[in-house]
Amino acid sequence: MHPRLTFALAIMEAIAILSYAISGLVEARTKRLDGVGTFLVAMATAFGGGTVRDILLDRRPFSWVEHQWYPIVIFVLCCFAPMVLRTFDRVINERVLLVTDAIGLGLFSISGTSRALDAQMPWFVASMMGVATGVFGGIIRDVICNEVPLILRDSRPYATCALVGCWVYLLLDYINFDTVYSVLIATGFILVARLVTFKLDVRLPH
Amino acid sequence: MHPRLTFALAIMEAIAILSYAISGLVEARTKRLDGVGTFLVAMATAFGGGTVRDILLDRRPFSWVEHQWYPIVIFVLCCFAPMVLRTFDRVINERVLLVTDAIGLGLFSISGTSRALDAQMPWFVASMMGVATGVFGGIIRDVICNEVPLILRDSRPYATCALVGCWVYLLLDYINFDTVYSVLIATGFILVARLVTFKLDVRLPH
């Protein structure tokens, strides 16, 4: 892989993890959880999807065990949550969050599919595990906070974009397209699909 | 095993899985989940119990990984959920659902107990894992849909029938009764116990 691509992917991953963690942090604050509660919900949102996938694939170590700095950074963010949220209100608006969350959805779903394929999962199961990686963080967040998971009940396509993107990746993998470019194309597909369907206010039939 | 028995068990298993999946589908529709959300809830209901048991036993592959056609069929059902539910309202009534669900409860609980024994679990733990296989699908469905699990709060015996059936199986296994017949007898016991207690409106004390 080109070193620039590696670097770009690492940056995107950091953005995605932080973006998921912050969505957990915001939800935890609305439920008035304490510092450690906020941390648990933020961690579950950021790493829940990948952890569920790794448990299903019987794969260790988890990414948050390998990269201990992620939990430490999220812990510090949660300790200063009121301050973080105030700064964050000034600097970051909903549109930015929508984009960073879509980057996370794309990256997590495609990396999940790719790891499931590495573990010899059949194709449909691999795409399911990809979507699970992308959306289970948010599901666990909402289950702990006692809500019907938002991403399952939103009429705007969210998990659906992730699923179609995983199929794009499976197709590219099937025709033996270069892996790095497949990841980038499929991740970009999910990102663009999520933003375009959101912008055009596409609604799924109930 | 006689080929006819194998065939009968395979048919019963398909009925049980579809019956559990449809109960997830119905619940997901009442919560107005989208297509992928409906699929996740239907899958969790149909395979959640077995997956929890296999994670506890550290057993792979999961049945929905080995038999990829089950998730694919459930996915297609969920894509056409409104149509499926309309047809289903015309063809299938509550009494049919009660019977198919009881078949599922019996089969899943006994196969769970049997697999836990194969993994050298002690007898009481094996019966717990059997019940968990039978009821965790419904529990996960209700937790995702933000309800107190129905099968834990129903005053009619449900999990209790499963538990007693698992003990029947353990007893037959203890006296070295033929495994296939033990499975059939214990499954039949749960099926009949569930239907009879339902019909007689037996209530557990709270």
Place this chain on the structure above:
Amino acid sequence: MHPRLTFALAIMEAIAILSYAISGLVEARTKRLDGVGTFLVAMATAFGGGTVRDILLDRRPFSWVEHQWYPIVIFVLCCFAPMVLRTFDRVINERVLLVTDAIGLGLFSISGTSRALDAQMPWFVASMMGVATGVFGGIIRDVICNEVPLILRDSRPYATCALVGCWVYLLLDYINFDTVYSVLIATGFILVARLVTFKLDVRLPH
């Protein structure tokens, strides 16, 4: 280890497990769950934290598989739940429960941290797994019973005491202090910290 210490630790563990199980039993009764439902919630509360930790560490057998008598005792308690709760109201008051629960929080958190270190987890992750061992039982109880987890939303420090105690243990371990005494000191720290902050009505900022 001195045989008296081993004995004291075993007694404390039994008190902790029963205390957690009874808190599950009480919660299950307020939700009017049936006998098997009460048992599942009591088991999840008593062993949920350790089971989640062991799944994350890929460690088997679970303690409730190794010590089958615990689930059997809890099952008997749940079968006679109304009678148990009546006796219990007469004999045990809230203050006793607070102390037994604090013993559980201390023991589970420190034993969780210690097992995570044995499994070569990095230090911060080990302290997270310690806290998870102490608090996930209660979280699973509340999620099944459809409540926002109490221990995450209580403004009195609960998980926070556990986290600081885990760090005390990590520090003692780092300076190669004797393991048995480290466990006792850190467990005692959590116990005292919980009781003192409760007594002084210390509140965490939201």
